[in-house]
Amino acid sequence: MDRIRIVGGNPLNGVIPISGAKNAALPLMIASLLTDDTLTLENLPHLADVEQLQRILGNHGVDISVTGRREGQDSAYSRTVHFTARTIVDTTAPYELVSKMRASFWVIGPLLARMGEAKVSLPGGCAIGTRPVDLFIDGLEHLGAEISIENGYVLAKAPNGLTGGRYVFPKVSVGATHVMLMAATLAKGETVIENAAREPEVVDLAKCLTAMGAKISGAGTSTITIEGVSSLSGARHRVLPDRIETGTYAMAVAMTGGDVLLENSSEALLESALLAIRRTGVEITPEGTGIRVRRNGGDILPVDVTTDPFPGFPTDLQAQFMGLMTRANGVSHITETIFENRFMHVQELARLGARISLSGQTATVTGVPVLRGAPVMATDLRASVSLVIAGLAAEGETVVNRVYHLDRGFERLEEKLTRCGAVVERISD
Ligand SMILES: CC(=O)N[C@H]1[C@@H](OP(=O)(O)OP(=O)(O)OC[C@H]2O[C@@H](n3ccc(=O)[nH]c3=O)[C@H](O)[C@@H]2O)O[C@H](CO)[C@@H](O)[C@@H]1O
Ligand SMILES: C=C(OP(=O)(O)O)C(=O)O
Numbered sequence: 001m002d003r004i005r006i007v008g009g010n011p012l013n014g015v016i017p018i019s020g021a022k023n024a025a026l027p028l029m030i031a032s033l034l035t036d037d038t039l040t041l042e043n044l045p046h047l048a049d050v051e052q053l054q055r056i057l058g059n060h061g062v063d064i065s066v067t068g069r070r071e072g073q074d075s076a077y078s079r080t081v082h083f084t085a086r087t088i089v090d091t092t093a094p095y096e097l098v099s100k101m102r103a104s105f106w107v108i109g110p111l112l113a114r115m116g117e118a119k120v121s122l123p124g125g126c127a128i129g130t131r132p133v134d135l136f137i138d139g140l141e142h143l144g145a146e147i148s149i150e151n152g153y154v155l156a157k158a159p160n161g162l163t164g165g166r167y168v169f170p171k172v173s174v175g176a177t178h179v180m181l182m183a184a185t186l187a188k189g190e191t192v193i194e195n196a197a198r199e200p201e202v203v204d205l206a207k208c209l210t211a212m213g214a215k216i217s218g219a220g221t222s223t224i225t226i227e228g229v230s231s232l233s234g235a236r237h238r239v240l241p242d243r244i245e246t247g248t249y250a251m252a253v254a255m256t257g258g259d260v261l262l263e264n265s266s267e268a269l270l271e272s273a274l275l276a277i278r279r280t281g282v283e284i285t286p287e288g289t290g291i292r293v294r295r296n297g298g299d300i301l302p303v304d305v306t307t308d309p310f311p312g313f314p315t316d317l318q319a320q321f322m323g324l325m326t327r328a329n330g331v332s333h334i335t336e337t338i339f340e341n342r343f344m345h346v347q348e349l350a351r352l353g354a355r356i357s358l359s360g361q362t363a364t365v366t367g368v369p370v371l372r373g374a375p376v377m378a379t380d381l382r383a384s385v386s387l388v389i390a391g392l393a394a395e396g397e398t399v400v401n402r403v404y405h406l407d408r409g410f411e412r413l414e415e416k417l418t419r420c421g422a423v424v425e426r427i428s429d
Contacts, residue, residue: 002403004414006391007423008373011258014420016249018265018290019045019411020239023316024201026103027178028208028239029053032062032083033110034182035212037234039083044239046079048407049101056097056104060111061089084234088115095121095152101408102175105133108156109179112145113186118156122149128380129339135169135176142167143180143187164189164228172197172309177224178205184226185214193224199310200269204240211235243269244316245410246291248385250274251320252417253293254282254300255327255393260420263290272313273321279303280324302330302367307337319345319386326354327393328367335362345383348376352390352398373398378405385410392422399427 020043029050032039044050054064063084091111098104098121105123112118122133133154137147140156144163147156164187167180177197182205184191196202198220206219212235215227246265253260254277267274267286274284274291281301283294302325307315315338325332326349336342343363346356351374355366373396378384384405391398400406403426406413414424 001401001429003427004388004400004403004406005425005427006373006388006398006400008371008392008394008396008398010421010423011256012253012260012417012420012422013258015261015263016416016420017263018241018246021045021201021242021244022047022049022409023244024204025050025239026053027106027182027201027205028237029057029083030103030106030110031182031205031208031212032057033060033085033088033107034114034185035232035234036086037084039212039234040080040236041083042080042236042238044079044081045242045411047409047411048404049103049409052097052101053104056093056107057083057085059090059093059097060107061085061087091115091118093118093120099124102131105136106175106179108136108140108154109183112140112156112158113162113183116158116161120154122152122154127344128342135171135173136179139167139169139176139180140183143183143191162187164191164226166192167194169193169195174199174202177202181205181209181216181219181224181226184228185209185216185232187228189228191226191228193226195222196224197309198222200240200243208235208237211237241265241269244314244382246270247273247277247314247317248320248389249416250277250282250284250291250293251317251324252389252392254280254295255324255389256422257295257297258420259292259294259296261287261290261292265290267291270314272311273317276303276305276313276321280328299329300324300327300367302328302332304333306335309338315339315342316382318342319382320389322346322356322363322365323349323386323389325365326352326356326367326371326390328365330367332365332367333362334365337361344379345386348379348383348387349390351376352394354390370395372396375399375401378402381405381409385413388413388424392417
């Protein structure tokens with residue numbers, strides 16, 4: 001099992017190319033199930049989750065080919081991948097494939113809309129809470145689906161196709177919004193989704209579906225209206241930049257000091273997170289096609305954050321922000337409101353000398369002047385990268401175990417950091 005070894009203490013200086021967003025890429029790939037034509041996705045990140053979803057789509061009969069050079073013209077990391085679901089050969093998504101990743105459950109929407117049936121295993125994903133699927137079931141039932149759960153599988157049927165309807169989400173769900181959006185594109189008549197997720201990844205999916213011929217308005221607001229069409233065509237779409245990767249590297253620079261251009265990203269994707277990072281004493285400015293992050297000396301200031309659905313502070317940056325706050329000059333409070341068990345990084349950060357106490361959904365972080373390297377274990381994707389951020393500033397050697405979590409969502413992390421002067425290497429046993 002691979003590990004990441006970090007020797008802390010170096011500032012970061014240089015350029016980090018930001019990859020296509022994992023959390024946009026996954027629903028976009030799934031949207032290919034909606035058409036028998038080819039969906040071409042540019043800027044698709046090369047990640048373990050993307051590969052896993054390729055296996056799942058392949059099982060349904062999707063033909064997948066890569067034409068864009070990995071060493072592309074506009075970015076050293078971009079790929080162009082073509083997805084063609086000429087025929088759906090299997091409407092079952094089996095446990096062995098789906099249990100590894102939460103987003104794979106989302107195939108239920110397109111399969112049901114196009115084929116009138118789907119049998120999908122209950123999902124896996126980061127162990128950050130119970131993560132039920134009740135909203136997906138409730139939402140699809142509002143479009144006329146008949147749904148039952150048997151032996152760990154969700155069985156969904158709509159033999160005469162889905163019918164548009166109005167669904168008010170009782171709670172904001174990114175995944176269930178993606179699924180309702182995809183399912184409604186092929187439903188008969190109009191669907192109105194209220195209290196929809198407003199995340200940029202939802203907007204990106206809506207853009208792609210629109211390019212495929214769907215009729216959607218309101219994506220990016222709480223109310224999305226979809227007028228069903230009888231079929232969708234192929235399209236070419238560029239995956240939007242990864243705002244979580246952007247915020248993560250911005251925090252790495254805030255932690256170590258230095259001057260880094262985060263290339264191919266946009267402030268608009270993560271304004272609330274950048275505001276919090278700025279308040280810690282970092283200069284962040286737009287530059288060309290990216291964002292420049294600078295901190296030259298001075299204390300890291302303590303800042304309180306509370307996670308919230310977009311446009312609030314993203315839960316996917318909570319662990320990294322806590323990593324940063326471990327070195328702040330003062331006390332900060334970090335409150336998690338999205339997932340009930342997303343503090344698994346606390347005990348690992350403590351191994352590096354962090355002082356954090358937990359009370360309910362709030363962590364109180366008392367900054368320390370020095371972190372010291374130690375062996376640590378990644379427990380989930382964003383938790384693991386918070387350990388990398390802390391390790392970059394710690395004295396001596398930090399070894400992050402269970403790197404497969406990192407590989408789910410961070411493309412060439414060690415290479416990107418090393419190019420900016422960090423001492424980071426992958427150890428393969
Ligand atoms: C692949 C992907 O894009 N993952 C992201 C997506 O996850 P995901 O789509 O799984 O997250 P949701 O927005 O659905 O979850 C938000 C909250 O709603 C709850 N819920 C959700 C569905 C449901 O049927 N019932 C229910 O109670 C969840 O347990 C959670 O407490 O959005 C999260 C919130 O921004 C991010 O942390 C994840 O990185
Ligand atoms: C929680 C995440 O992913 P998933 O929803 O796939 O578990 C994440 O991307 O931080």
